[in-house]
Amino acid sequence: MSATTAVPAPALSLRPWLTAAIVWGLLLTVPFWLPLVGGYTALAARVLVMGLAAMSFNLLLGFTGQMSFGHAAYFGLGAYGAGLSLKYLAASTPLAMLMGVLLGGLAGTLFGLLIVRRRGVYFAMVTVAFGQIAFYIAYSWNSLTGGYDGLRGFVRAPINLGFTTVDIANNDIAFYYFLLVVFGIAVGLLGLLLASPFGRTLLAIRENERRARFLGIPIERHIWLSFSISCAFTALAGSLYALLNNFADPMGLHYSLSGEIVIMAVMGGMRAFWGPLVGAALFVVVQDYISSMTVNWMSFVGLIFVLVVLFFPRGLLGMLQGRGSQ
């Protein structure tokens, strides 16, 4: 079994551990280098949050082979869960995150039960449908959610560690590092999951459902598990989004955001672990930069997306890493 006669990699191929090292090196030093290139820390915070959403979504798309066009629903439910918890329950950031994950994760788990028998386009269509149901509930339930104007009147609370208090409420850099810790734990768990037998079972379903079924793998149960876990992590990203903006609005549940999450994952490389983060970084930066010049920023993102899909079908990071380096 030690005979790992690997396929010869292209000279410029990024090994997965090297990718991870570069990603962590850049993320850890953001407050030092980002201002030098004209960015600001809140922008990096958005990249982390959207990157976590796209990576969570990619557990389903890239590593289980099932498409969802409704992941914004769980992102938005995570945001509302966190916001409502801060506003009505207690001024506790960890509790807010927990409530966000529970709301989005449970919704995904229950809805997943209903849809795992559908495949392909049908699966994707019902995810859109559920997303829009969640959107209209948030949109119309004025008294609870603030309706079209969104949920306001809450702020993220400082983190009390016992021996000291981290003021994430007012200190942008402290908040960035707080996000990075949460992000690190979440993607660490996703990475462990993917490297485990369970993760390989999901890969088997992605690669060949018929073969997987005839190895005795209960396909529906594993797609359901993957969907639920993916939704819970996406909801975590949504709760961080509410903390970032001190705000939650129905657009966070809208299918256009679902589409953006798909674009991030595909553009960055859905077969590469860090691909969706790269896609999210590109998306958020282009959005920030071009939307200051024109309201039609989305057409530029669309153009970049088309070019990437045409010339690098494995996504930006997928292209850099070469084949078979998952």
Add this chain to the structure above:
Amino acid sequence: MTMLDVRGVTKQFGSLVAVSEVSMLVAPGELRAIIGPNGAGKTTFFNMISGFFPPTRGEIVFDGTTITRMPVAARVAMGMARTFQITEIFPELTVGQNVRIGVESALGLRQRVWLGGRDAAAVRQGIEEALVMTGLASKAGRLVGELSHGDQRAAEIATALTLKPRLLLLDEPTAGMGEHETYAVANLIRRLHRNSSYTIVLIEHDMRVVFNLADKITVLTEGKLLAEGTPAEIADNPAVQEAYLGKAE
């Protein structure tokens, strides 16, 4: 003793009767070949045995248990494995990973997020056995999608073997292969049968493979059982000769 007892199964697709009242008894350790012209219903017959779809009528008993309408996963758990006419593998994973997924599924570890030392050792041993048996040990790190047709087929069989099946169903294992590859796969099947006493049912078009390997042969034509017997009996059967060579006018 019977490993597989198929009792008068019929499969109807709308008005088309693909398989009609076919019965078959397979003993433990037997290698049974199913032959017949194209459209004879061989794969349909196979699909009913493996659980791809249930028969319209009839019954299937596997190792004493009626499995006629049992789902695939339960049949696999009882010790049934199959390969397909068009190789079904995990193309973007390595040979080792393909086999590993089978081993972990067979050991009931597929939902684990962590493997202890003992489980990890059992998995390694299972992978090694399947790779050695199929002669793929030196190709463990290669992507299956990049292997030759014959090696892909061997990888599919290796993955099926990880289930330690008591009944192995092979649908045209040498389909589309050249002389050399056919010989290699036929040899592999012979080893599995003779040395490891697997019970095997296979569909095959290559008559040299069939007559060299099979203990017994079942002949289907137009969905019906035409003949059953040892290779010598089948070779001498006038009805079989007619079906294959056309009517002697």
